[in-house]
Amino acid sequence: MRLSLYVPGNSWVHRLDPLTKLIMAVVAVILVFVLPGYWASAALLAVSLGVLASGGVLRRSVPVFLGVSLIAITFFVVQGLVYPGNQHPALTLGPVTFYQEGLLLGLKLSLRLYNILAATLVLILLTNPSDLVESLVRRGVPSRFGYVVVAVLQMIPNMAATTGTIMDAQRSRGMETEGSLWTRMRAFIPLMGPLVTSSLIATEERALALEVRGFSGNRKPTFLHEEVIPPYAWAVRALYLAALILAIAGRWIG
Amino acid sequence: MTVIEVENLRYRYPQQAEPALDGVSFSVQQGEFIGIIGPNRSGKSTLCQALVGLVPHFYKGAIGGKVMVAGLDVHQHQVWEVCQRVGLVFQSPFTQMSGAKFTVYDEVAFGLENQGVARDEMVRRIERVLRLLGLWEYRDRNPFALSGGQMQRLAIASVLALEPEVLVLDEPTSQLDPAGTSEVFAAVSDLCRQGMTVVMAEHKVDRIAARADRVLVLHEGKSIAFGPPRQVFAREDLPALGVAIPPVTEVCRRLGWQLPDGTYPVTVAEAVQMGGAARGNHNS
Numbered sequence: 001m002r003l004s005l006y007v008p009g010n011s012w013v014h015r016l017d018p019l020t021k022l023i024m025a026v027v028a029v030i031l032v033f034v035l036p037g038y039w040a041s042a043a044l045l046a047v048s049l050g051v052l053a054s055g056g057v058l059r060r061s062v063p064v065f066l067g068v069s070l071i072a073i074t075f076f077v078v079q080g081l082v083y084p085g086n087q088h089p090a091l092t093l094g095p096v097t098f099y100q101e102g103l104l105l106g107l108k109l110s111l112r113l114y115n116i117l118a119a120t121l122v123l124i125l126l127t128n129p130s131d132l133v134e135s136l137v138r139r140g141v142p143s144r145f146g147y148v149v150v151a152v153l154q155m156i157p158n159m160a161a162t163t164g165t166i167m168d169a170q171r172s173r174g175m176e177t178e179g180s181l182w183t184r185m186r187a188f189i190p191l192m193g194p195l196v197t198s199s200l201i202a203t204e205e206r207a208l209a210l211e212v213r214g215f216s217g218n219r220k221p222t223f224l225h226e227e228v229i230p231p232y233a234w235a236v237r238a239l240y241l242a243a244l245i246l247a248i249a250g251r252w253i254g
Numbered sequence: 255m256t257v258i259e260v261e262n263l264r265y266r267y268p269q270q271a272e273p274a275l276d277g278v279s280f281s282v283q284q285g286e287f288i289g290i291i292g293p294n295r296s297g298k299s300t301l302c303q304a305l306v307g308l309v310p311h312f313y314k315g316a317i318g319g320k321v322m323v324a325g326l327d328v329h330q331h332q333v334w335e336v337c338q339r340v341g342l343v344f345q346s347p348f349t350q351m352s353g354a355k356f357t358v359y360d361e362v363a364f365g366l367e368n369q370g371v372a373r374d375e376m377v378r379r380i381e382r383v384l385r386l387l388g389l390w391e392y393r394d395r396n397p398f399a400l401s402g403g404q405m406q407r408l409a410i411a412s413v414l415a416l417e418p419e420v421l422v423l424d425e426p427t428s429q430l431d432p433a434g435t436s437e438v439f440a441a442v443s444d445l446c447r448q449g450m451t452v453v454m455a456e457h458k459v460d461r462i463a464a465r466a467d468r469v470l471v472l473h474e475g476k477s478i479a480f481g482p483p484r485q486v487f488a489r490e491d492l493p494a495l496g497v498a499i500p501p502v503t504e505v506c507r508r509l510g511w512q513l514p515d516g517t518y519p520v521t522v523a524e525a526v527q528m529g530g531a532a533r534g535n536h537n538s
Contacts (some may be wrong), residue, residue, distance in 0.1 A: 143368075202346075221367050
């Protein structure tokens with residue numbers, strides 16, 4: 001019923017407040033570009049993977065990592081072959097030669113890619129999106145913005161269901177929706193018409209319904225759910241921010 | 255105590271030549287159940303929306319006359335201010351769900367959060383309205399996973415949680431099956447018995463005839479009758495104007511089962527009583 005990859009659970013990562021997880025993800029992504037060398041990047045990746053594993057979603061992230069490996073392979077192949085700084089041949093396979101410099105650059109880029117991915121997955125797989133939005137709205141993000149983000153998560157699956165209904169209705173009246181590309185494209189118009197019209201009508205009705213529930217009032221909103229920040233969240237935040245400061249300082253001095 | 259006072263209300267939607275409401279006047283006492291009936295496009299929905307200020311504030315357009323509801327001059331106040339005293343329930347249960355909440359319980363909280371109600375007060379009110387509308391056991395469900403009747407009751411609960419003095423319902427059962435319709439009417443009648451003022455626009459005239467204290471008949475934006483159901487449905491001119499009357503009233507009229515005051519029965523119970531009496535006379 002909802003468009004979200006969030007995997008519910010009760011690990012220490014799940015119990016962290018959304019803001020801490022946002023800090024973790026943002027800091028990790030910044031660190032990717034601040035940390036020098038391969039070992040530091042690899043260590044960072046290990047930390048992110050560790051977080052994913054202790055959240056119980058390592059298996060869920062494997063397909064994502066595998067999917068992206070295509071890009072990583074491309075990095076190795078392209079940089080290994082044609083990186084302008086290539087000097088020392090490392091590997092020769094028939095007519096093609098891979099160079100050491102290019103392969104190392106490929107490794108660096110791939111580490112960055114996987115680091116960013118792992119850091120973002122902490123947020124995507126282990127954070128309830130509506131909780132994240134609520135915690136941002138508490139801190140001054142406009143509630144209209146928050147509403148749009150959360151409503152989209154729920155409305156898109158609903159629209160998909162509507163699309164299914166319209167498609168069945170058109171099919172039952174003899175429209176061909178399967179077959180050649182041309183048939184499918186022709187089926188698109190009688191599908192989009194009702195979908196767009198019904199969505200527009202629904203949008204106006206929903207706008208009215210929100211209005212009578214005080215959505216555009218100027219009161220300071222309250223929240224049904226209390227925000228729970230576990231004590232260890234502060235330690236996690238401090239750890240990540242300290243790592244960031246150290247990395248920046250190290251970069252600046254070094 | 256007069257809760258709703260509408261005086262010579264005239265309204266035209268933007269870019270429309272014909273007025274949607276044309277000189278409507280009526281007043282409603284506290285605790286009354288008012289039914290608004292009339293053919294399609296007679297101005298029922300517009301009148302409902304005028305009671306909370308969506309007309310004219312949301313739609314703009316030209317307005318005249320005066321609407322006083324629960325002590326507020328609706329034309330001088332914002333919709334969200336009026337809605338603290340007047341609740342409005344719409345036709346489609348589906349589009350009334352905020353979409354931003356993932357459980358029935360949280361859905362009720364949506365309006366309360368917007369109004370800045372304190373948390374413990376929120377918890378108290380949510381439990382009260384969910385129990386009142388028989389939804390307490392569904393509190394952890396996703397709102398979109400409810401049946402139509404349940405979803406509409408949730409919409410009513412969400413509006414009631416704001417503790418309005420008046421509840422306005424715009425054809426709340428038009429997308430529901432008979433069971434869902436009965437659920438909604440039973441819930442609304444209960445509220446009315448507890449002192450809530452209810453205004454309901456509705457096509458199902460037999461239900462209105464059975465439940466409403468007074469009926470307002472709209473036709474082309476004008477109010478053509480306002481009174482107790484029996485008096486209103488006794489009028490000879492309604493069918494010609496396209497205004498539906500309860501089938502039982504139609505039958506009694508054809509049979510000549512007239513009550514002593516010149517009106518006809520509007521519910522089956524009344525007709526049965528009448529018919530029994532008629533047969534008794536016949537036998538004697």
